[in-house]
Amino acid sequence: MNFEFSEDQLFIREQARNFLSQECSADVVRSVLDTDVAYHEPLWQKIVDLGWTAMALPEAHGGLGLGYLELCVVAQELGRALAPVPFSSSVYLASEAIKTWGSQAQQEHYLPRLAAGELIGTLAHSEGLGADAVASSVTGDVINGTKLPVPDGGSAHFALVTANDTDGELCLYLVDLQQDGVHRQTLQTLDPSRGHASITMHNATAQALGNGSVGAPALAELLDRAAVLLAFEQLGGCEAAMESGIAYTKERYAFGRPVASFQAIKHKFADMFVALELARANAYYGACALACDAPDLPLAAATARVSAGDAYYYISKENIQAHGGMGFTWEFDCHLYYRRAQLLSSTIGTQHQWKQHVATRLLQAA
Amino acid sequence: MDFEDTPELAAFRREARAWLDANAERRTDNLHMGMEGEAAHLEGKAWYKKKADAGFACLTWPKEYGGAGLTSLHDVVWAQEVQNYRTRDAQFVIGIGNCGPAIMHFAPEETRRELLPRMASAEDVWCQLFSEPSAGSDVAGLRTRAERDGDNWKLNGQKIWTSGALYSDFGVVLTRTDPTVSKYKGLTLFMIDMRQPGVEVRPIKQMDGGQHFNEVFFHDAVVPDHYRLGEVGGGWTGALTVLMSERLAISGVQPTGFPQFLDMVRSLELNGEPVANDPIVRDRLATWYSQYAGLQSANKRMITAVAKGGIAGAEASLGKLVGAVMNQEIANFCCQLFGQAGIIQEAQFSPQRAHFQDSVLFSPGVRLAGGTDEVMRNIIAEQVLGLPQEPRADKGMAFKDIPTGPS
Ligand SMILES: Cc1cc2nc3c(=O)[nH]c(=O)nc-3n(C[C@H](O)[C@H](O)[C@H](O)COP(=O)(O)OP(=O)(O)OC[C@H]3O[C@@H](n4cnc5c(N)ncnc54)[C@H](O)[C@@H]3O)c2cc1C
Numbered sequence: 166m167n168f169e170f171s172e173d174q175l176f177i178r179e180q181a182r183n184f185l186s187q188e189c190s191a192d193v194v195r196s197v198l199d200t201d202v203a204y205h206e207p208l209w210q211k212i213v214d215l216g217w218t219a220m221a222l223p224e225a226h227g228g229l230g231l232g233y234l235e236l237c238v239v240a241q242e243l244g245r246a247l248a249p250v251p252f253s254s255s256v257y258l259a260s261e262a263i264k265t266w267g268s269q270a271q272q273e274h275y276l277p278r279l280a281a282g283e284l285i286g287t288l289a290h291s292e293g294l295g296a297d298a299v300a301s302s303v304t305g306d307v308i309n310g311t312k313l314p315v316p317d318g319g320s321a322h323f324a325l326v327t328a329n330d331t332d333g334e335l336c337l338y339l340v341d342l343q344q345d346g347v348h349r350q351t352l353q354t355l356d357p358s359r360g361h362a363s364i365t366m367h368n369a370t371a372q373a374l375g376n377g378s379v380g381a382p383a384l385a386e387l388l389d390r391a392a393v394l395l396a397f398e399q400l401g402g403c404e405a406a407m408e409s410g411i412a413y414t415k416e417r418y419a420f421g422r423p424v425a426s427f428q429a430i431k432h433k434f435a436d437m438f439v440a441l442e443l444a445r446a447n448a449y450y451g452a453c454a455l456a457c458d459a460p461d462l463p464l465a466a467a468t469a470r471v472s473a474g475d476a477y478y479y480i481s482k483e484n485i486q487a488h489g490g491m492g493f494t495w496e497f498d499c500h501l502y503y504r505r506a507q508l509l510s511s512t513i514g515t516q517h518q519w520k521q522h523v524a525t526r527l528l529q530a531a
Numbered sequence: 532m533d534f535e536d537t538p539e540l541a542a543f544r545r546e547a548r549a550w551l552d553a554n555a556e557r558r559t560d561n562l563h564m565g566m567e568g569e570a571a572h573l574e575g576k577a578w579y580k581k582k583a584d585a586g587f588a589c590l591t592w593p594k595e596y597g598g599a600g601l602t603s604l605h606d607v608v609w610a611q612e613v614q615n616y617r618t619r620d621a622q623f624v625i626g627i628g629n630c631g632p633a634i635m636h637f638a639p640e641e642t643r644r645e646l647l648p649r650m651a652s653a654e655d656v657w658c659q660l661f662s663e664p665s666a667g668s669d670v671a672g673l674r675t676r677a678e679r680d681g682d683n684w685k686l687n688g689q690k691i692w693t694s695g696a697l698y699s700d701f702g703v704v705l706t707r708t709d710p711t712v713s714k715y716k717g718l719t720l721f722m723i724d725m726r727q728p729g730v731e732v733r734p735i736k737q738m739d740g741g742q743h744f745n746e747v748f749f750h751d752a753v754v755p756d757h758y759r760l761g762e763v764g765g766g767w768t769g770a771l772t773v774l775m776s777e778r779l780a781i782s783g784v785q786p787t788g789f790p791q792f793l794d795m796v797r798s799l800e801l802n803g804e805p806v807a808n809d810p811i812v813r814d815r816l817a818t819w820y821s822q823y824a825g826l827q828s829a830n831k832r833m834i835t836a837v838a839k840g841g842i843a844g845a846e847a848s849l850g851k852l853v854g855a856v857m858n859q860e861i862a863n864f865c866c867q868l869f870g871q872a873g874i875i876q877e878a879q880f881s882p883q884r885a886h887f888q889d890s891v892l893f894s895p896g897v898r899l900a901g902g903t904d905e906v907m908r909n910i911i912a913e914q915v916l917g918l919p920q921e922p923r924a925d926k927g928m929a930f931k932d933i934p935t936g937p938s
Binding site for chain 2: 166167168169170171234411414415422423425426428430431432434435436438439442443444445446447449450452453456457459467468471472475519520521523524525527528
């Protein structure tokens with residue numbers, strides 16, 4: 166048993182951290198937050214140039230052929246830097262799905278372009294309030310339906326869309342978002358540093374992913390893998406938020422002493438640390454299960470997700486509290502973490518849904 | 532990162548499993564073994580002796596001290612295997628887990644060879660004598676005096692909350708040797724023979740009705756100088772070794788209540804419906820599982836770090852803090868779930884043989900023993916996160932001048 170990243174992986178993490186601290190300052194995040202752009206194009210281009218979009222794709226399709234563990238450490242740093250780029254949509258969801266279930270022709274078409282950042286893909290699954298009921302439908306190669314919110318739905322070139330086939334079976338389809346039958350509208354969300362849109366498909370053209378029978382089990386597997394990677398993004402955000410709170414309260418004085426010396430504040434940080442370390446441990450276990458394709462990946466992934474979501478919410482809200490009035494300003498970054506925590510614990514399914522997965526999977530386990 | 536055993540560890544696992552199959556009974560539930568007091572003590576001793584004879588005691592200790600000279604990863608494998616059997620494996624964790632490492636570090640070689648093998652096989656059982664009526668969280672405020680008497684030391688004073696003292700042959704005792712210097716500087720750590728006229732042990736009845744802990748009185752109790760652990764006046768360093776080892780030792784065996792909760796959820800029906808279908812139960816199950824699984828993995832990370840030559844830091848406080856709180860919350864939740872009959876504390880009427888009712892009454896002690904929740908948070912905040920210390924009212928004072936409450 167070995168429960169730590171390798172030297173090489175830790176080196177990648179360090180490089181990613183250095184790169185992002187240079188190239189993804191809070192100003193970069195805010196340039197997306199404060200304007201109508203859907204993502205930060207120069208940063209995205211540099212990320213592509215570094216090869217991160219190609220990392221976990223096979224060499225035969227223009228990838229670097231590295232594993233999930235390398236992707237995990239990069240995810241952690243993207244989360245820490247609150248990177249305003251469509252990485253999760255394009256890499257954890259679109260690329261993963263095509264790599265795993267796409268036909269030979271689809272892999273040849275999409276993967277090299279995804280690796281090179283020429284194409285951005287996403288997953289369009291949610292159809293509005295409530296759980297995951299899908300009303301979108303496909304007949305032949307014609308798709309109709311509305312999806313919202315779609316992460317990066319405004320900027321992605323294509324989406325992987327869930328819809329029912331003529332037998333009423335849920336299947337995954339590839340839909341070009343630039344075609345006439347697709348109408349997209351930008352949505353304001355709790356985290357405007359990441360673009361979201363609604364997508365309406367009216368007699369648009371769709372192509373089944375793979376052999377046409379890629380359905381609910383594949384979707385579940387795809388989301389499990391993404392859950393581990395997103396848990397690492399959440400982990401990175403937790404670390405950054407907590408560090409900022411510690412730095413601030415050490416410098417801020419009240420009653421003649423640093424705010425960080427008050428026990429109520431110290432214990433708050435101790436509880437944040439506990440939540441963070443539990444989330445980290447679960448994320449590591451999830452990474453391990455992902456990398457070895459272990460049979461308990463579904464439970465490990467759901468656990469990592471629940472743990473990271475709980476931790477990020479707790480840390481980001483108490484970080485605002487520890488900052489006092491400053492924490493409530495637009496100017497301070499506390500709200501950026503708080504917003505991202507909200508987004509990440511909802512995208513690919515809410516905490517509530519993932520808790521149900523944990524319960525179900527745990528009770529099924531022998 | 533991987534879950535795999537190395538070939539050596541895989542072989543050890545097979546060996547351990549074969550031996551356990553031949554020498555212990557497999558578990559069918561996660562309930563405690565029942566039986567208290569002397570009977571449990573004797574059964575525990577017999578088990579340790581058997582383990583030691585077969586070479587499975589104190590796996591990480593050097594062979595000359597009664598151990599097996601193996602790695603902390605072997606320890607993990609053993610813990611994973613032994614948990615499937617009904618054994619009293621963690622019974623003497625105070626001596627072996629807390630006191631053992633300090634003795635190995637501070638005692639003279641001859642004393643180590645004399646005492647450690649007997650500890651490893653539970654021929655001698657040990658207790659930890661730190662807390663006093665006026666010194667618990669602030670343990671460095673203790674008052675038990677040790678005075679030099681030729682080649683010996685003479686101890687006078689009182690300890691309290693000493694777990695297992697009644698059945699202990701030896702103890703590690705923290706004393707004050709100089710009240711004129713600051714409280715941390717005037718302490719000295721010793722080993723003491725508990726079976727002597729100058730040591731009097733009186734059991735204390737706990738709020739749950741049990742009697743694990745005791746008061747211990749010293750009346751001119753005698754300690755030879757070669758039982759001193761570390762320098763005169765250097766007792767605090769030794770005490771910290773004991774306390775850190777304690778957190779590490781209990782972080783693996785800390786009760787969380789989760790396995791029993793899961794067993795209950797899997798098996799119980801209420802009003803003709805499996806409780807596993809209750810949405811509130813499912814929500815709690817997911818939340819507690821994510822904490823429980825987190826502790827397990829955090830422990831694996833700590834072990835990975837130790838196996839690579841690092842040291843376990845104050846992070847070990849995590850398991851203590853999370854596990855103890857969860858244990859109490861689960862117990863309370865279950866008693867509510869069971870309806871009005873949830874208050875019945877009788878094995879035949881209460882699911883999991885009244886485990887949850889027992890835990891309602893025992894769990895408050897777990898949040899105190901080995902450092903309270905609040906002290907754990909202080910340790911994390913100050914030692915792990917580097918936040919400034921509390922202003923202290925006793926800073927820089929000689930021990931004898933420190934204010935105390937009315938007593
Ligand atoms: C079941 C059990 C077994 C035990 N076994 C042993 C044993 O074998 N050997 C041994 O030496 N001791 C043992 N103890 C004693 C245990 O270590 C102490 O009870 C514990 O450290 C608390 O000390 P105290 O009881 O004096 O409480 P106090 O220190 O008086 O604490 C009272 C309250 O004040 C809080 N408090 C104190 N200081 C601070 C602070 N700085 N910041 C915030 N809050 C603070 C505490 O958290 C607690 O809530 C045992 C206790 C129990 C319950």
